[in-house]
Amino acid sequence: MTNSVELGELKLPNPLMLASGTWGFGETLPRKILSSVGALVTKGLSLEPRTGNPPPRLSETPCGLVNSIGLENPGFEVFRNRILPRLLALGPPVIVNIFGESEDDFFRLAEGLAETGIAGLEVNISCPNVKKGGIAFARDPEGVFRLVRGLTSVWERFFSVKLSPVGPVEEVALAAEEAGARALTCANTYPAMTVDLSRGTPRLHLGGLSGPAIKPLTLRLVYELSRKVKIPIIASGGIMSARDALEYLSVGARAFQVGTAILIDPEAPRNILSELDVALKDR
Numbered sequence: 001m002t003n004s005v006e007l008g009e010l011k012l013p014n015p016l017m018l019a020s021g022t023w024g025f026g027e028t029l030p031r032k033i034l035s036s037v038g039a040l041v042t043k044g045l046s047l048e049p050r051t052g053n054p055p056p057r058l059s060e061t062p063c064g065l066v067n068s069i070g071l072e073n074p075g076f077e078v079f080r081n082r083i084l085p086r087l088l089a090l091g092p093p094v095i096v097n098i099f100g101e102s103e104d105d106f107f108r109l110a111e112g113l114a115e116t117g118i119a120g121l122e123v124n125i126s127c128p129n130v131k132k133g134g135i136a137f138a139r140d141p142e143g144v145f146r147l148v149r150g151l152t153s154v155w156e157r158f159f160s161v162k163l164s165p166v167g168p169v170e171e172v173a174l175a176a177e178e179a180g181a182r183a184l185t186c187a188n189t190y191p192a193m194t195v196d197l198s199r200g201t202p203r204l205h206l207g208g209l210s211g212p213a214i215k216p217l218t219l220r221l222v223y224e225l226s227r228k229v230k231i232p233i234i235a236s237g238g239i240m241s242a243r244d245a246l247e248y249l250s251v252g253a254r255a256f257q258v259g260t261a262i263l264i265d266p267e268a269p270r271n272i273l274s275e276l277d278v279a280l281k282d283r
Helices: 076-088 103-113 141-154 169-179 212-226 242-250 260-264 268-282
Strands: 005-007 010-012 016-018 039-041 058-061 064-067 094-098 120-124 159-162 183-186 190-196 201-210 233-236 255-258
Touching (some): 064 260, 076 094, 120 141, 169 183, 201 212, 233 242, 242 268, 260 268
Parallel strands (some): 016 255, 039 094, 159 183
Antiparallel strands (some): 005 010
């Protein structure tokens, strides 16, 4: 079996994590797949329910997928009371992806999740800070420092900051590390759009590109950041096979997330782990 991995104080049975937003809340994958991975990273969670964007929400592109889901989720209360107990019963560590429009939103979510038995948090900073005029946290290193430092006062266990791949990525990563983040997830989707030629208008205007198309870009980010920060890096971006995962691990990632591959083949996580076992034995 693939070796266990330590991300600071968090120990995972293997380095494969299911990426946020690609497996719902467990409804879309068989239990045997969910129970075999290193960790489950939930869909993004906000304090209040969000209906998300109207369709269309997905658009295929060569070697990728553009999504514009709009962070749809049932809100904190429904998640904590109805969904989380089922996820915890699956076995792997559960990491909850959280987002908000203000620092206080993040703090309240962290406080509310403190006694639930989850393994950690993934902090999505690719969202607007309304108190800063709509500037995304991910473009504001000073804002990220304040957010992360504030989180450390209400959350004492593992949490990873999920970086945006655009903007001052290195400055934001260093600010998160200095403020007390335990790990960095590198990275979120890339801003993208698709066009409806029949109408001559954007099909998806505010979308995010994922899949194999972004792997070389994110691979470079992981390589560069691993030489700047001391905390673990969790790679996320276009991993479709064990070879992809090994490339990320070889340039400095400690663990990796699988996302778009699940939408193509629900068996992808298990297949990647099996291939990884063989590859590691042969090295």
